Amino acid sequence: MSTKKNPIVRKWREGYWAKYKLSSEVLEKLEKVRAEAPQVTIWLGGPGRDHVMHVQRRMIKQFLEEEGFKVIFAEKHKGSLEELLEFTPSFMAVVLTISPGAAGEALDFANINGIREKLYVYCPSEYKRGYIFRSLRRRHDVLPDERVFSLAKLEQYHEELPHKILKAAMAESLRRAMIGRLQNQRS
Numbered sequence: 001m002s003t004k005k006n007p008i009v010r011k012w013r014e015g016y017w018a019k020y021k022l023s024s025e026v027l028e029k030l031e032k033v034r035a036e037a038p039q040v041t042i043w044l045g046g047p048g049r050d051h052v053m054h055v056q057r058r059m060i061k062q063f064l065e066e067e068g069f070k071v072i073f074a075e076k077h078k079g080s081l082e083e084l085l086e087f088t089p090s091f092m093a094v095v096l097t098i099s100p101g102a103a104g105e106a107l108d109f110a111n112i113n114g115i116r117e118k119l120y121v122y123c124p125s126e127y128k129r130g131y132i133f134r135s136l137r138r139r140h141d142v143l144p145d146e147r148v149f150s151l152a153k154l155e156q157y158h159e160e161l162p163h164k165i166l167k168a169a170m171a172e173s174l175r176r177a178m179i180g181r182l183q184n185q186r187s
Contacts, residue, residue: 012159016166025156034068037177038090043149044098045074045105053098056154056161060096063162069169075107082114090176094165098151105131110140120168121159123183124151157168 044061054159055100061071093115095106106123109115121142127133127150135142148166149161 006059006062007155009066010014012059012063012162013066015159016068019163024165032044033177034170035174037173037180039068039070039094040171040173040176041070041092042071043072043074043093044096045094047099047100048075048101051099053096053154056157057096060162060165065151065170067166069173082112090172091118092120092172093118094120094122094168096161097121097127097136098154102139104135105140106142107132107140110136110142116140116142120147120151120165122147122164124149124154126151140157 042064044057046057047183061073064071093109095102095109097103097106100144106121109119110121119142121136123133123143125148147165149164150158153160
């Protein structure tokens with residue numbers, strides 16, 4: 001799926017970069033640093049094929065791939081998340097807790113130390129009064145404010161959630177690049 005075929009994804013990409021008003025020089029340096037880092041693999045959990053929000057999830061996958069990330073849908077991955085983590089050091093587990101199954105995954109992963117550190121849970125603000133939201137936030141401490149989004153906006157293909165995920169992925173990519181540079185300096 002290309003952005004030419006999907007004007008919404010193109011709009012998300014243009015809006016993301018326009019909001020930071022970075023010069024072409026800064027963008028060039030950013031790309032150079034990211035090119036030095038290993039590619040970040042994003043395991044994207046969320047609503048399945050039968051859920052009304054699956055279209056948005058596919059579009060988020062495309063959006064991230066067009067920014068240079070490898071994205072794996074949870075249901076397409078053969079094997080466990082633990083195995084993927086073991087063989088992929090530059091890794092993020094992103095879970096969109098929009099469906100019951102995704103909410104269960106988020107709660108399960110929040111209890112697994114090897115995954116918890118790389119877990120990025122996103123939950124709708126409309127669920128604030130629910131058990132899952134409160135448990136992810138208070139009990140498991142994996143749902144900071146910056147990962148809460150509006151389900152109503154996502155239903156309208158708003159850029160809020162895709163931008164939040166890309167911001168976290170960019171930060172992870174730059175963190176990996178800096179780790180690589182420090183390791184190279186030490187050797």
